[in-house]
Amino acid sequence: MTFGIYLKDKVYMLVFQVAGAAFLSVFLYVIGTGISELILILFCWLLILSVYLLVSYYGQKKKITVLNQMISSLDKKYLLAEMLGKPANAVELEYYYIMRRAMKSMTEHVSDAQHRQDRYQQFIEQWIHEIKRPITAAKLICENNKNEQTRRIISQVEEVERHVERALYYARMGYVEKDYIIQEIELNEVVEEAVAKNKQLLIQQDIKIDTEDLWYRVYSDKKWLVFILGQIIMNSVQYKSEDAVITISAVPSVGGTMLKINDNGVGIKDSEIKRIFEMGFTGSNGRTGRGSTGIGLYLCSELGKKLGIQISADSRWGEYTAITLFFPNSNLTNS
Amino acid sequence: MKQILIIEDDEIIRSELSQFLNNAGYETVVPDLQQDMTDVVNETYPDLILLDINLPYQDGYTLCRQIRQFSQTPIIFITARDTAMDELNGLMMGGDDYIRKPYNLPVLIARIEALLRRTDKRDDVSIEYHGILLDPITATMLYNGSSAELSKTELKITYYLFQHPGKIIPRIELIEFLWDNHIHIDDNTLSVHMTRLREKMGQIGVKGLIRTKRGMGYII
Numbered sequence: 001m002t003f004g005i006y007l008k009d010k011v012y013m014l015v016f017q018v019a020g021a022a023f024l025s026v027f028l029y030v031i032g033t034g035i036s037e038l039i040l041i042l043f044c045w046l047l048i049l050s051v052y053l054l055v056s057y058y059g060q061k062k063k064i065t066v067l068n069q070m071i072s073s074l075d076k077k078y079l080l081a082e083m084l085g086k087p088a089n090a091v092e093l094e095y096y097y098i099m100r101r102a103m104k105s106m107t108e109h110v111s112d113a114q115h116r117q118d119r120y121q122q123f124i125e126q127w128i129h130e131i132k133r134p135i136t137a138a139k140l141i142c143e144n145n146k147n148e149q150t151r152r153i154i155s156q157v158e159e160v161e162r163h164v165e166r167a168l169y170y171a172r173m174g175y176v177e178k179d180y181i182i183q184e185i186e187l188n189e190v191v192e193e194a195v196a197k198n199k200q201l202l203i204q205q206d207i208k209i210d211t212e213d214l215w216y217r218v219y220s221d222k223k224w225l226v227f228i229l230g231q232i233i234m235n236s237v238q239y240k241s242e243d244a245v246i247t248i249s250a251v252p253s254v255g256g257t258m259l260k261i262n263d264n265g266v267g268i269k270d271s272e273i274k275r276i277f278e279m280g281f282t283g284s285n286g287r288t289g290r291g292s293t294g295i296g297l298y299l300c301s302e303l304g305k306k307l308g309i310q311i312s313a314d315s316r317w318g319e320y321t322a323i324t325l326f327f328p329n330s331n332l333t334n335s
Numbered sequence: 336m337k338q339i340l341i342i343e344d345d346e347i348i349r350s351e352l353s354q355f356l357n358n359a360g361y362e363t364v365v366p367d368l369q370q371d372m373t374d375v376v377n378e379t380y381p382d383l384i385l386l387d388i389n390l391p392y393q394d395g396y397t398l399c400r401q402i403r404q405f406s407q408t409p410i411i412f413i414t415a416r417d418t419a420m421d422e423l424n425g426l427m428m429g430g431d432d433y434i435r436k437p438y439n440l441p442v443l444i445a446r447i448e449a450l451l452r453r454t455d456k457r458d459d460v461s462i463e464y465h466g467i468l469l470d471p472i473t474a475t476m477l478y479n480g481s482s483a484e485l486s487k488t489e490l491k492i493t494y495y496l497f498q499h500p501g502k503i504i505p506r507i508e509l510i511e512f513l514w515d516n517h518i519h520i521d522d523n524t525l526s527v528h529m530t531r532l533r534e535k536m537g538q539i540g541v542k543g544l545i546r547t548k549r550g551m552g553y554i555i
Contacts, residue, residue, distance in 0.1 A: 132415040133345055136437040140351035143440050144358065151507065161437055168417075179419045192517060196439045199514050203507065209519030223417070223435075243523070 001064060006057045021045055078106050121171055128168045135161055155200035162198070162234060169227055169299060176306040180221035187250050187259055188214035190222060194229035198237075205237055205244070212249035216257050218327040224303055228311075229261070231296040232323050236263035239321065256328040263322075268315040276313055277301035337451055338362045340381035342372060342398070343413070344390050352385070359444055368392060373401050381408060383451055386430070388414040388421070396428045403429035409450040413438060441515040464497045464555065467541055481539040488518050489532045492525075496545060496555050505552035529553070 007014065021042055028038055071080050081103035087093050138157050142150035172179055191214055195202065202209065236246050240263065247262045268276060272283040279298040304311040310326040339361050343349045353363040366375045368391060376384070384402070388395035399410055412425040415436040422433045432446050461470045468477040474490045476483045485493065495512050496504060510525055520528070529545070536544060546554050 129415045132436045133348065136415075137345065137347045137351060139437055139440065140348060140355055144351055144354050146508075148507075157437075181419045181422060193439070193442060195514075195519060196442050199439075199441075199511070202519070203510055203514060203521075206521045206523075207519075208521040208524055211517075211519075221419070223419075244521075 001061060003057055006060065007053070010053070017045075017049060078103060078110065124167065124171045128164055128171075131164055135164070151200060152204070155204050158198055158201050162230065165227060165230075166295060166299060169224075169303065170295070173299070173302055173306075176224070176303065180224060180307070182219055182221055184217050184219055185222050185225070186215060186217050187257075190225045190229060191248050193222075193226045194233060197226070197230055198233060202233075202237065205240065207237060207240065208243075208245045210245060210247045212247065214248065214250050216250040216252065218257050218259075220307055220309065220327060224307055225309075228300045228303055228309075228325070231300050232261050235296055235323075236261065236265055236321065239263075239265040239267075241265050253326070256326055259325040259327070261323045261325075262320060264320050267317040267319050267321050268313070269317050273313055273315055277311070336360065336362045337382040338364060338379065339447070340364045340366070340376065340379060340384045342366070342368070342384065342390065342395070343387045344368055345387075355440060356447075361447075372398055373405075376402055376406055376408065383447060384408055384410045385413050386410055388412060388416055388425070396424055399425070399428040399430055411446060411450065413443075462494065462497045464500055465544075467544070469493055469497055476536070476539065476541075478539045478541050483535040483539045485532070485535065486528075488513065488520065488528050489535070491516050491518060492528060492532060496553060500555055503548050503552050503554045508552070 025038055025042065028041070067080075067084075070083055071077055074080060074083065081096075081100045084096065087096050135157060139154060142154045142157070188211070191211060195209055233246060237244070243264070245264050247260075249260050249262070251258045251260065269284060272281075275281045276283065277297050277300070278294070280294040281298070282294040301311050304325070308328060310328070312324050312326070313321065314324070315321040339356055341349055341352055341356075341363055343352065349365055353365045356363050364375070364379045364381060366372070366379075372393070386395045386399060390398070395412060395414065399412070402408070402410065409431045410429065411432040411434060412430045413434045413436060414421070414425075417435045425433045431450055434443060434446060461468060461472075463469070466478060469475075469490070470477065471490060471494060474485050474487070476485055476493065491513055492509060495509060506522060506525060510520065510522065513520060513525075533545060536542070544555055548554055
């Protein structure tokens with residue numbers, strides 16, 4: 001708040017003062033006061049008024065500065081009202097009570113929403129936990145009675161599993177940092193696990209998977225990485241073309257290791273490639289009725305951010321799509 | 336035969352898992368959970384324990400710790416609980432491995448094998464069929480003094496067929512077997528490999544051994 005703005009705020013008072021001064025001058029002049037006395041009186045008036053304005057301006061300004069400091073030091077800014085002392089000024093006190101009421105309702109609202117969110121989260125986790133039991137049982141039953149039908153059932157069950165996993169990891173995304181164990185892993189291990197998890201579907205879709213140089217080691221969380229790879233592989237399957245081949249290879253690069261998942265599928269248009277990691281984006285490929293949800297790659301890139309993996313995409317329409325995961329060398333790996 | 340103790344509260348999973356492990360060549364012990372598990376371990380003396388965490392009478396972590404007090408038997412946790420904390424807990428209590436439900440069965444078998452470090456790994460032993468010797472270590476096929484070198488894929492295919500003589504092996508079964516052995520090929524590629532394999536067999540005088548049953552699969 002500058003002094004000018006403050007004065008503008010007080011414009012009615014100033015107009016009133018000027019009017020008062022003018023009225024007094026006329027009155028004093030009429031009753032015969034001399035010009036010099038009049039000037040002295042007006043000068044004193046102006047002096048007192050200026051001092052009053054300056055003092056009250058600095059007073060106000062100080063209060064605002066204190067408030068600003070307070071709010072920027074607060075983590076949850078809506079709790080400001082709790083931190084304020086009671087003002088001495090009667091009008092400010094009224095404002096203070098009103099603000100407190102508003103803030104109180106806000107705080108209740110927030111904690112209520114938080115509470116509901118927590119309960120929902122708990123429910124989802126519990127639910128996923130429970131649904132894993134019948135999924136496991138169904139897989140075992142099919143495995144023990146292998147025939148054409150049960151193979152098809154397994155591939156459906158694998159799909160159910162993928163959807164369940166997505167739900168779980170989406171629910172967990174808010175606190176990935178509490179749920180990982182970083183360890184040294186051979187890329188081969190995670191790739192094999194991700195492929196094995198979707199085996200039936202990949203076989204039935206006639207997908208060939210080539211792997212190259214996957215003996216490089218990176219530091220990451222195995223569980224999350226398997227999930228990310230699974231999503232990328234499934235994405236390739238969804239947009240496959242004839243004679244589908246997925247090539248998974250690792251290359252060392254400046255400051256880290258790159259894992260590349262390359263397919264010979266339908267590709268992504270140049271105009272859309274920037275948006276494929278957005279939530280809900282399915283693009284013109286997705287609209288051709290392949291049941292895209294636009295959530296798989298979004299989850300990958302979000303999880304990647306949390307795990308410190310850079311995920312990027314490169315593609316040519318009608319030819320290929322390549323998703324690259326870059327694992328930076330941490331200080332840990334250098335020492 | 337190696338013996339595996341399954342401690343799991345879901346009856347269906349318990350019996351199906353037991354059947355699956357039997358098919359994979361393991362003996363299983365499936366105790367009723369009302370018994371004292373430490374007694375069961377003491378009596379049956381298993382080579383490996385598969386342990387669930389959510390159990391009705393006593394949770395898996397505690398059980399694991401108790402077993403560890405008197406036994407070094409490898410323990411694999413199999414559970415639907417899958418946070419990093421659960422995994423750490425499991426390993427701190429003395430578990431050797433941690434597998435999440437729904438597990439992938441070939442992965443489960445691989446982990447079990449890794450822990451048991453089975454010396455009798457079946458596909459390292461050479462195998463013979465009608466005078467044809469297949470040596471997996473050098474990846475060669477010997478017949479009447481002549482030999483042919485096989486690729487990894489060809490070796491695995493031959494090996495599987497030799498293990499199941501007289502049985503029609505559907506193509507899908509062969510492909511699944513190959514995928515479980517980290518060779519991820521599609522149906523067309525399998526045909527290519529079969530053609531090449533037959534050529535190589537022909538070169539050393541093995542002709543017409545692998546027959547194609549149209550629409551059903553292969554048989555030797």
